[in-house]
Amino acid sequence: MPHEIAPDDVVRTHAEGEGNDRPPLLVIEPLLSFLDEHGLGAGEPTISPIGDGHSNATYLFERGGARFVLRRPPRPPIPPSANDMLREARVLRGLEGRARVPRVLAVNDDASVIGAPFYVMELVEGFVVTTAMPAVLDTPEERRRTAHDLIDAMVEVHGVDWRAAGLEGFGKPDGYLERQLRRFLGLWDHNKTREIPAVEVVGAWLKQNLPTSPPATVVHGDYRLGNVLLEPAAPARIAAILDWEMSTIGDPLADLGYFCTLYVERDDPSLGKFELSKVTRGEGWPTRAELVARYEERSGRSMSDIRWYRTLALWKSIVFMEGNFKRASAGMSDDPYLKSFGDGVVGLAERAEALTRGE
Known part of the structure; x- marks a missing residue:
């Protein structure tokens, strides 16, 4: 065939x-x-x-x-x-x-x-961007426009009336953050292949500093540049948001915290294998602070606890990646990429602990 x-x-x-x-x-x-x-x-x-x-x-x-x-x-x-x-x-x-x-x-x-x-x-026609912008959008102006529209498209998702959309029962709107912490603390106990004290320290900090969530919205769960399609012509615009397997109803700032965790600026230290969109280190891409301010202005939600949400996102990624590393090491996955996560998990845990200190 x-x-x-x-x-x-x-x-x-x-x-x-x-x-x-x-x-x-x-x-x-x-x-x-x-x-x-x-x-x-x-x-x-x-x-x-x-x-x-x-x-x-x-x-x-x-x-x-x-x-x-x-x-x-x-x-x-x-x-x-x-x-x-x-x-x-x-x-x-x-x-x-x-x-x-x-x-x-x-x-x-x-x-x-x-x-x-x-x-x-x-099939939605467009570009998926990770390491380089397509030539038609490869200018500082279009890079900036792309980042702004990433925020605007996220705000649109978080503005959907999920009950009117037939998503009643799709997730539990109350207690989202508490459940996240319980679930990932349990997952860490199940997934870990070695003792990494920083993971325990961050988990305790998250529990002690739990914020009050805004009203629940649709949450994508993996919102980042690599999970959207850009229109195939200028001006830059998000054509479609992809990969909804982690979506639920919950705290919208979890999406923003995750987005900020994976959005790298020019002078950020490398995230190694976990740096999924290096392109944002280039000229024209706004800072995280600018994008957080845009989200705050367009959504009306307070950003006073955004560091907590960024820490949560990084900590969850560590737990997930340790689980993937464990499965691959035990021969439960034939993906060599997953076997390479071992040292990277330790480095991310240290990064997450530094974030709890505001570093």
Whole structure:
């Protein structure tokens, strides 16, 4: 078939994948029947992977003149409550017309089709930016405009009436921060492969300095430059916000704190393997303080506790990454990228402890 991905990612039938230590991510014959039922192209598809492949598997399908994107979880084992495609599809449908999200075209909750639930969404044309801006947007003015629109798009998400969007029960609006701390303290006890005192110190500081949350909103959970699409022409504008697998209803400042944690300025020390968008070190990108002020002005929310939220975001990332390192070291993941997290986790923990001291 005319696919462009690794042979063991695709089989024609489930029977062909039986006995394989690496179960296929796509099973073509039942998948084509599903696509036919939903009017998504015709005939044999050309399939291309999208993204880095460290989390959910995302594929571009080109089929009979139709172009669309399929999202499914990675190969098992999958951590509990992670990589939930049905949940992701639900929030996208709720936000359609209310925030900048791709339109969901079809959802499958029957794991027997390809081995896991999945959904299909429209293809939004645009640029994903991590290390360099596209030439058409590579000026100080357009970089600044990009950063400003990142904040404006976040404010739009946090301004959605989530009850009117059909997201009642999608998350628990009360006690979000308390649950985050309980959950990640428990996860650290489960994930840790060694004693890292700084992680314990930061967790205690977060508990002792817990702020009062503003009214609950939709929370993306992984809001950063690398998870948006930029329009393919100037002026710079966010075309769509992607990767909603961590979304919930909760404290909106958790999104801003996370965004600030991963947004690096020109003279910031390196985040190493965790520095996901080095491009913002270039000329024209605003400072974090400028962007926090823009969020405050446009959302009407106080920024008095933003250091706490930045610390929370960094601490949560440490706990997650230690879990990934543990899984990879134990042979539960075949991703070499995850095995390289060991020393980086220790460095981030020291950075988080310094942040509690205002450094």
